[in-house]
Amino acid sequence: MSIDIADAEEMPDAVTDTDGDRAGIRSVADGGIVAQLRLDHPDLFLRPTLKRTADVTVEPDYWTAVDADRTLVFLTVYGTSFDEFETALGTDPTVTDPVLVDRYPDRRVYRVALADRTVTFTAATADVGGRLLELSSSRDGWLIQLRFPDRDRLVAFNDYCRNRDISVTVDHLRVSDDEDDGVVALTEKQQELLTVAHEEGYFDVPRGISQDELADRLDVSKSAVSQRLRRAIGELCGSTLS
Structure with a gap:
């Protein structure tokens, strides 16, 4: 069985590699x-x-x-x-x-x-x-x-x-721009949660505020606080340690 490949000259938005050859892949990685x-x-x-x-x-x-x-x-x-x-x-x-x-x-x-x-x-x-x-x-x-x-x-x-x-x-x-390097910014609600958590001593030892109290403060469920914290900290670790 043979597979027909479209002529590279006819392919839209083809990528040029470092040697000047045509590569058969379109890129939408920049901007957005x-x-x-x-x-x-x-x-x-x-x-x-x-x-x-x-x-x-x-x-x-x-x-x-x-x-x-x-x-x-x-x-x-x-x-x-x-x-x-x-x-x-x-x-x-x-x-x-x-x-x-x-x-x-x-x-x-x-x-x-x-x-x-x-x-x-x-x-x-x-x-x-x-x-x-x-x-x-x-x-x-x-x-x-x-x-x-x-x-x-x-x-x-x-x-x-x-x-x-x-x-x-x-x-x-x-x-999104060329400087993003694939890192997604924290959402506004993640930023709000981390700000309140930091200001109220959630990351202190001992903690100055519990997740239940954070949930009450932000008028969301405890499970929402837990998952929002996990995702926000994950994003920060990913962008810092990668």
Whole structure:
């Protein structure tokens, strides 16, 4: 079996390597837009469960298509209201066949299958040329951070959401440039949490404030504080130690 390769001279945006040869790969690595958005829709993946279970944070681990009609999603759920979460998950019309896969003191891992009626956005993100940087649940749907190569791709994603009645709320936008080196800046809420935590002595020994008190101060759940701290510290370590 032979594979036809398009003439390199006809390929758009081909990359030139250091020897001047043409390489058959397009680059959208420089510049772009990073957007933090909140998405909501009654039939959005897990939305009914998220609406009924406020004191957990859900982070999808990965999707896998096992056949043409069945997609499985693995979820890590942080918090304390696991019984409440499982009750809601068992009646959630956006998923089928929920299974508890692993159990830990502070989190549980579940596997679910997407229902036919489920509204999703991950495939659309890739289809318009975007990249998913961060995805976690919030009290009003899903909190996502995406990178688009240019404004047109962001507009295309917004059009996809609007055509399906998916509510899009913009937390913040920033322009990525050649100086980013692939490091994603902390979100505004991560910055706010780290600022309050530092000022109130969370990182002191002994601690001057607990996660419960931080949650009360910021009017969010304890699980949200825990995960926001973990992601923010992870971003800082990644940009500092890499």
